[in-house]
């Protein structure tokens with residue numbers, strides 16, 4: 001990518017609100033209970049754009065906002081509404097999710113089982129994205145179409161109102177956080193015996209569109225990758241030829257960054273180009289080596305993206321030079 005293109009992208013991203021929301025399965029939506037709990041201003045804002053961020057809503061609390069009922073940090077304050085769907089999910093079930101990224105903002109994201117009464121996460125997050133909805137490179141389809149494997153939750157989620165699957169996207173680039181929730185129950189939890197081997201059957205994904213994952217994706221839980229040793233920002237900065245990774249064949253910049261002057265207009269685009277290549281390559285890793293390897297590869301790309309963001313650049317139009 002040319003430096004000018006990169007700069008244009010960076011500038012065009014400024015001031016754009018990030019937006020996003022689950023589109024499938026049907027998530028919690030605004031309704032009369034939301035209006036009653038969170039007030040007219042917040043309710044109207046979300047009716048107009050369900051993808052909007054929590055920080056904006058915090059500024060829109062009006063006299064109708066009831067802090068005892070509206071927790072904006074839990075499902076953005078969305079309530080259980082009459083007639084809204086509550087999925088019944090078996091232990092081991094693979095659930096495809098579709099997420100609509102309407103306006104990107106680089107961040108991290110996860111989907112977790114959340115106890116609705118205490119707003120605490122039960123167990124480990126089901127999926128984690130180290131680099132979600134990036135404004136710096138093509139967003140991989142896996143940010144929009146992914147799947148989670150539902151763990152055995154014992155009796156914790158037996159009744160409607162006990163638990164939700166919360167998608168949590170946090171963008172430090174924008175200081176904005178977005179949440180959307182899928183309400184569910186789980187019965188028939190396996191006793192101490194190990195959960196049955198999850199298998200993909202028609203029952204697993206009734207009437208849902210096929211997730212855009214390679215057909216070789218196994219039905220075992222998508223393991224949250226331990227981030228492999230990642231290339232440090234300084235390795236990208238000063239020694240790009242050593243930028244390697246065990247999981248994905250990541251191309252190194254073909255030309256050495258100019259250390260003379262350490263000019264961000266050269267280094268930053270090279271860094272993002274290498275990150276982009278990493279993402280492209282990680283798609284092939286998904287296809288050839290499966291979900292765990294693919295996610296490990298993507299974790300490396302996420303670290304690379306962090307490295308690019310952490311380059312010591314001062315983003316003024318007059319002199320984009322490394323500080324160090």
Ligand SMILES: *[C@@H]1O[C@H](CO)[C@@H](O)[C@H](O)[C@H]1NC(C)=O
Nearest residue numbers: 108110112114121125166168
């Ligand atoms: C995952 O999401 C939960 C909210 O659902 C949040 O509290 C937690 O910090 C997130 N975890 C990570 C590692 O980002």
Ligand SMILES: *[C@@H]1O[C@H](CO)[C@@H](O)[C@H](O)[C@H]1NC(C)=O
Nearest residue numbers: 015055171172173174175176
């Ligand atoms: C994000 O919010 C923090 C705390 O409110 C503030 O110090 C920081 O400048 C904000 N950053 C951006 C990019 O807006």
Ligand SMILES: *[C@@H]1O[C@H](CO)[C@@H](O)[C@H](O)[C@H]1NC(C)=O
Nearest residue numbers: 233234237311312322323324
């Ligand atoms: C970036 O700047 C900080 C402080 O200004 C310095 O400690 C750090 O070593 C610098 N990093 C690089 C990669 O130059």
